[in-house]
Every structure is written in C-alpha cells, then in structure tokens.
Amino acid sequence: MLKKVSQAWKFCASSPSMPKWLLWGAVNLVIAGYMTYGLVAPASSMKSAWLPGETTHGHYQIELDCNACHDPASASDGADASDVMQDACIRCHGQQLKDSNDTHPAKKFNDPTNAARLAILDAQDCLTCHREHVPEQTLTMGLTVPQDYCWHCHQEVAESRPSHAGMAYDSCATAGCHNYHDNRAIYEKYLDNHFGEPDFLELASVMPREPHAYWRGQKDAAPLDLTGADGPQEAMADRKLMADWEETAHAAAGVNCSGCHGPSNDISEWTNTVALSTCQQCHESEAETFLQGKHGMRLAAGMSPMTPQQARLPMHVGAHHRELTCSACHDGHRFDTKYAAAEACLKCHADDHSMAYVDSSHAQLWLNELDGSGEVGSGVSCATCHMPRVDVDGVVHVQHDQSSNLRPNEKMAREVCTQCHGLEYSLSSLADSSAKQHCYSQAPEERTESVQMAHDWFVEQEAKRARRQSKRTKSDSSVSNQAGDGSE
Amino acid sequence: MSKKLLSCGAALIVMVTGSAVLMTQSGCSPSEASTMPVGGITPQQFADGVHAVMMADRTVYAKHVVTNLKKQNAPVKADEYWQDTENAIPLPAQAFRMGAELVDENPEAGFTYSLRSQWPLNEQHKAKSDFEKEALEFISANPGENFYGEEELGDEKYFVAVYPDRAVAEACWSCHNDHPNRGDDYPEFAKDDVMGGVLVRVPMQ
Numbered sequence: 001m002l003k004k005v006s007q008a009w010k011f012c013a014s015s016p017s018m019p020k021w022l023l024w025g026a027v028n029l030v031i032a033g034y035m036t037y038g039l040v041a042p043a044s045s046m047k048s049a050w051l052p053g054e055t056t057h058g059h060y061q062i063e064l065d066c067n068a069c070h071d072p073a074s075a076s077d078g079a080d081a082s083d084v085m086q087d088a089c090i091r092c093h094g095q096q097l098k099d100s101n102d103t104h105p106a107k108k109f110n111d112p113t114n115a116a117r118l119a120i121l122d123a124q125d126c127l128t129c130h131r132e133h134v135p136e137q138t139l140t141m142g143l144t145v146p147q148d149y150c151w152h153c154h155q156e157v158a159e160s161r162p163s164h165a166g167m168a169y170d171s172c173a174t175a176g177c178h179n180y181h182d183n184r185a186i187y188e189k190y191l192d193n194h195f196g197e198p199d200f201l202e203l204a205s206v207m208p209r210e211p212h213a214y215w216r217g218q219k220d221a222a223p224l225d226l227t228g229a230d231g232p233q234e235a236m237a238d239r240k241l242m243a244d245w246e247e248t249a250h251a252a253a254g255v256n257c258s259g260c261h262g263p264s265n266d267i268s269e270w271t272n273t274v275a276l277s278t279c280q281q282c283h284e285s286e287a288e289t290f291l292q293g294k295h296g297m298r299l300a301a302g303m304s305p306m307t308p309q310q311a312r313l314p315m316h317v318g319a320h321h322r323e324l325t326c327s328a329c330h331d332g333h334r335f336d337t338k339y340a341a342a343e344a345c346l347k348c349h350a351d352d353h354s355m356a357y358v359d360s361s362h363a364q365l366w367l368n369e370l371d372g373s374g375e376v377g378s379g380v381s382c383a384t385c386h387m388p389r390v391d392v393d394g395v396v397h398v399q400h401d402q403s404s405n406l407r408p409n410e411k412m413a414r415e416v417c418t419q420c421h422g423l424e425y426s427l428s429s430l431a432d433s434s435a436k437q438h439c440y441s442q443a444p445e446e447r448t449e450s451v452q453m454a455h456d457w458f459v460e461q462e463a464k465r466a467r468r469q470s471k472r473t474k475s476d477s478s479v480s481n482q483a484g485d486g487s488e
Numbered sequence: 489m490s491k492k493l494l495s496c497g498a499a500l501i502v503m504v505t506g507s508a509v510l511m512t513q514s515g516c517s518p519s520e521a522s523t524m525p526v527g528g529i530t531p532q533q534f535a536d537g538v539h540a541v542m543m544a545d546r547t548v549y550a551k552h553v554v555t556n557l558k559k560q561n562a563p564v565k566a567d568e569y570w571q572d573t574e575n576a577i578p579l580p581a582q583a584f585r586m587g588a589e590l591v592d593e594n595p596e597a598g599f600t601y602s603l604r605s606q607w608p609l610n611e612q613h614k615a616k617s618d619f620e621k622e623a624l625e626f627i628s629a630n631p632g633e634n635f636y637g638e639e640e641l642g643d644e645k646y647f648v649a650v651y652p653d654r655a656v657a658e659a660c661w662s663c664h665n666d667h668p669n670r671g672d673d674y675p676e677f678a679k680d681d682v683m684g685g686v687l688v689r690v691p692m693q
Contacts, residue, residue, distance in 0.1 A: 107592045108589070110593075112641040112689055113616040115641040116642070118642075160611055464670075465666055468665075468668070472665070
C-alpha cells in the first residue's frame with residue numbers, strides 16, 4: 001500500500017502540472033479553513049458566508065451572532081435542540097408578550113381539543129408564522145404565512161359578529177382592526193370606551209416624569225457641589241464639565257465623579273468611558289428597556305454597539321461612526337433629556353418621517369414647550385411617541401425600547417396618541433401610511449370604522465338586554481296577577 | 489367586617505374539605521404521597537377528586553364573592569371587561585377559565601379542565617367534538633349523573649370526565665338569563681339547573 005502511494009507521489013512530483021495542483025489544494029484548504037472558522041468564530045463578518053438568507057428588520061443587527069438563536073447551550077433549562085429557536089424567541093419576546101396581554105398565548109392551545117387545529121397551524125410554535133432568512137416570504141411584522149391565517153380558526157365569526165360578514169380574512173390584521181398578539185388598543189371594550197371623542201382632546205398633555213422616584217439607593221443621598229467633587233485634577237479643571245455636573249441631576253442626587261468613573265467609588269481605577277452597566281446601577285428600567293430595543297439589542301447579545309452605518313433606515317452620513325450607548329443621546333455631563341428627546345435623534349436619523357418632524361405641528365408644540373410659551377407636557381418630541389412615559393405599578397418610567405409601541409404601531413394609540421387625541425383619530429392616523437411620511441402633520445385621509453362598529457355592537461347588546469328584562473318584567477307581573485286572581 | 493370574615497371562613501372550609509376529598513380518594517397520607525408510588529387510584533378517582541376541589545372554589549367565588557358583592561350593592565362588581573374597568577373583578581366563568589389556563593401552563597399538573605355548554609354565551613365554551621356533544625346532552629338529560637369515557641385527540645388517548653355545572657348562585661342565572669348573547673333556544677335558568685359541563689381530561693399513557 002505504502003509502495004503504491006510512494007509511486008503515485010513520485011509520478012505527481014515529476015508532473016509539470018504539480019505546482020498548479022499544489023496551488024489548487026492550497027486555495028481549497030484556505031477556503032475550507034475560512035468557512036470552518038466562520039462556524040466557530042465569535043459574531044463577526046466571518047459568519048456572513050453561512051447566512052442562509054437575509055434576516056428581517058427585527059433581527060438583522062444580530063444576524064452574525066448565529067448562537068443567539070441556534071445554540072442549544074444558551075437555551076433555557078428544558079429546551080433541547082428541537083425547540084432551541086422557539087426558546088430563543090421567548091427569551092427576548094416572552095415578557096413583552098405577557099405584558100401585552102397576548103391574545104393568542106401558546107397556553108391557550110394546550111386544550112387537547114385543539115389538536116386538529118394545531119395540525120394545520122401550530123399556534124404554539126413561533127416559527128410557524130415567523131420564519132427567518134426567507135425574505136421572499138416575509139410580510140409586515142415578520143409574518144411568513146399568508147395573511148388570511150385567521151380563517152383557520154375563525155371561519156364562523158359572522159355568526160357572533162354579523163357586521164363581519166363578507167369581510168376578507170386577509171384584512172383582519174391588516175386593516176387596523178385586530179392583531180394576533182397585542183390588542184390592547186383595539187379590542188371592543190377599549191374602542192367603545194373611547195367612542196365619540198373629539199380629534200383633539202381638551203386636556204392634551206403627557207404624564208410628568210418622576211426623575212428621582214426610582215433611583216435605586218440614591219433616594220436619601222445628600223446633594224453635592226464642586227467642593228465635594230472627587231474627580232482627578234485634570235477633569236476638575238474643566239469648568240464647563242464641572243458646571244454641567246454641578247447644575248444637573250447627578251450632583252443633586254449625590255452621585256459623585258467616582259460614582260460613574262471609578263468602580264466601587266475608587267478613583268484609582270479611573271476610566272473616562274462609562275459602561276452601560278454603570279448607568280444601569282441607578283437607571284435600571286431605562287437600561288433594561290434600552291437593551292430590548294434596536295438601539296441596544298447588539299449590546300444585549302454581547303456584540304459591539306450598534307452604529308448608524310449598520311442601520312437599514314437612512315441615516316446621516318456624518319453620524320455613521322457613532323456608537324449607540326447611553327452617552328450617544330445623553331451626552332457630556334449635562335445629560336440633557338430635552339436634547340435627548342429630539343435633537344439627539346435627528347443627529348443620526350435621516351428618513352422621511354424624521355426629516356418631516358422638524359416642520360410638523362408636533363415639533364412646533366415641542367419648541368413652544370422648550371421656550372416656555374407652551375405648558376410643560378404639551379410638546380411632542382421624538383421621544384414623546386417613541387420613548388413614551390409609561391406607568392409601571394404607579395411609577396412613571398421612560399420606555400427606552402423605541403420599537404416597543406411599533407410592534408405593530410396601533411400599540412402607540414393607547415400608550416401615546418390618546419393622551420392628546422381621540423382614539424378614532426389616533427387609529428386612523430396610524431393606519432394612514434402617508435400620515436407617517438409627513439409626521440402626522442395633517443388629519444388622516446380616511447377614518448377607521450372600528451370605533452363606530454364596536455360602539456354599535458355594544459348599543460345593540462344593551463338594547464337586547466333591555467328588551468329581555470322588559471319581557472321578563474311583563475311575564476313576572478302577569479304570573480303575579482294570575483296568582484292574585486286565583487287567591488281571590 | 490363580620491360578613492367578610494364569614495365569607496373567608498366559608499371559603500377556607502370548602503377548600504380544605506375539597507382537598508380532604510382528594511386525599512381520601514387517593515388513599516394515602518400527604519407524606520406517603522410525596523415519597524412512594526400509589527397504584528390504586530384510577531383516572532376516574534383522580535378526575536372526581538380534582539373536580540371536587542375546582543367546584544368548591546368555583547362555588548365559593550360565585551356564591552360568597554360575586555353574589556355577595558351584588559347583594560350589598562358594592563361598588564366592586566364582576567364584569568366581563570374587568571381588566572380595563574375600574575372596581576371590577578372577573579366573572580365566575582372567567583375566573584374558572586383563568587384557573588384552567590394556569591393549570592395548562594403547569595407541566596406537572598398532568599391533566600386539563602375546561603368549561604363547556606350546550607348554550608354557551610362565549611362561543612369558546614361550545615362543544616368541540618362529537619364526544620363533548622354527547623356528554624353535554626347526557627348530563628343535561630340525566631340530572632345528577634356524570635359522564636365518563638375515553639376520547640382520542642390527535643395521537644393521544646384521554647380519559648374524560650364530564651360533570652354537570654349547576655347554577656349555584658343567584659349571580660349565575662340572573663346574568664345568563666338577561667345576557668344579550670342568548671340564542672333563541674336559550675333556556676330560562678333557575679337555581680341548581682344544569683347550565684353546562686366541566687370537563688376533566690387525563691391523558692392515558
């Protein structure tokens with residue numbers, strides 16, 4: 001055997017084509033090595049060759065971290081290779097679905113009588129409707145099944161809702177009437193509760209912030225001034241920097257230089273950059289929600305921060321290099337939330353909607369609030385809609401997941417729009433694609449009918465109840481009269 | 489205050505009694521049950537036991553919470569849209585279903601249960617198979633009797649017990665009798681009438 005191999009090698013070595021064969025072999029080895037390394041390498045462009053197809057807008061930022069969705073080792077307890085992707089979905093989206101009072105949670109289909117339905121459309125598996133890497137099949141909200149999916153279970157809807165007779169099943173979730181998961185802003189009772197509201201509410205104002213209410217461990221700290229600052233000499237010499245600190249919330253809350261720049265308040269380990277985890281020590285919910293959104297999801301996955309250059313939305317070229325960390329919007333030592341609420345956004349975002357904001361009526365209200373001619377809470381900045389103030393167990397937080405109320409955008413109606421506008425106006429505006437382009441500066445061209453339909457249905461229900469009670473009262477009095485006649 | 493104490497006391501007694509029924513049916517003490525297998529319990533005994541507990545809780549909620557609030561003209565009342573309504577609590581049927589969903593979420597539970605009716609106000613409570621239709625007709629035609637059988641759903645075989653769901657509290661029949669979702673053939677319910685059925689499904693491995 002060895003002899004044969006030796007003879008073959010001698011033959012090849014004497015061949016004039018030997019150098020070409022060696023080159024061919026080397027090139028193949030390099031390619032194979034590159035591809036193999038791409039499989040085991042940390043998230044980077046090395047892995048792009050293994051992407052089976054373009055990912056959705058919701059996941060493209062972490063598409064090179066294959067393990068984020070495909071690694072059984074990172075799955076929760078109980079998840080095996082067969083449901084590792086489902087487990088990954090739930091790890092990121094599970095709590096959001098619970099918070100949104102999911103209309104179709106997986107548990108809803110645990111009743112064994114759903115077996116036949118699940119065989120057609122497995123509603124307990126996220127991947128039934130939301131597959132990745134199939135751009136040619138992907139619709140809005142990452143949907144990868146035909147839009148008439150409601151038909152499978154709701155074929156008889158017209159029996160209980162005659163007003164729905166003849167409606168197309170691909171319009172249920174696309175006409176601003178229903179969502180599969182989150183129906184908090186469009187379910188019947190909420191719609192009826194807001195029937196008859198004017199387009200512009202008399203009391204148009206957002207909830208006030210409670211900046212000091214929930215800073216963990218800082219509630220009782222004494223305010224600081226320049227005499228108490230513990231930064232290094234060269235930082236202390238910067239008058240503007242120190243003034244920014246002294247005049248704003250951190251000094252007022254007793255947060256010294258070392259509180260952010262030195263771990264464990266030790267300035268011997270001074271660092272000029274401040275990690276998100278440091279901010280998170282006090283701003284817990286802000287950091288948590290930031291990591292859930294498109295600004296922070298790369299950091300959440302252990303990757304480098306998002307930059308505008310990587311965005312699919314149009315961004316200003318000059319901002320391409322900026323890294324999305326806390327300081328990207330809360331810059332310097334003034335941490336100006338008013339700057340962060342609009343101006344900071346427009347430093348990067350250059351899409352039609354963002355560009356139209358500057359000339360919108362919302363922006364004018366915001367400018368009025370800034371210059372004092374408008375009341376506090378009456379202005380509408382980018383953050384008013386995209387990073388709204390939300391009441392969590394009686395405490396007002398600023399939601400830092402700027403995509404939260406866009407999945408889908410009707411969610412914004414309940415959380416934001418209805419603080420200033422009637423629900424019908426809000427839903428109609430959100431359903432109007434041209435309104436988005438001009439940043440909702442004009443009234444919607446068409447009105448959605450869902451608020452009126454819900455109201456009509458409740459009126460009809462109440463009329464039925466009243467007729468029923470009237471009939472029963474007559475029947476009872478008739479029986480009573482007969483009994484009375486009999487006794488005489 | 490005394491009324492509240494009375495209600496709480498009654499609730500406690502019924503829950504403890506229900507648990508005791510379950511323990512008696514399984515024929516072992518709690519310590520034995522947690523440490524050694526017990527081979528004597530049948531699916532029917534198991535279903536009867538859990539049904540006793542769930543119906544005790546359901547009765548307490550309908551009778552001593554919902555009806556009591558109604559009688560007192562309390563500002564808090566049971567409302568279908570309780571989540572978005574101030575001073576509102578779930579309807580008894582909703583509370584029952586919420587309990588069933590919590591059991592559904594628990595992989596250790598080993599069974600499921602649900603509410604069904606021949607005259608459902610909520611279309612999700614109508615019979616979903618021929619077996620369920622037959623069971624509902626049986627318990628309606630034979631007051632006081634339960635319906636037991638086996639059913640195959642998907643590739644799984646289940647022992648199914650169906651128990652009559654009676655009008656135990658005034659809040660039950662008064663609400664159902666005036667409900668706008670009533671169909672033309674909807675009966676006029678009175679105390680102790682069978683309004684539907686409670687299904688307990690136990691997988692047979």
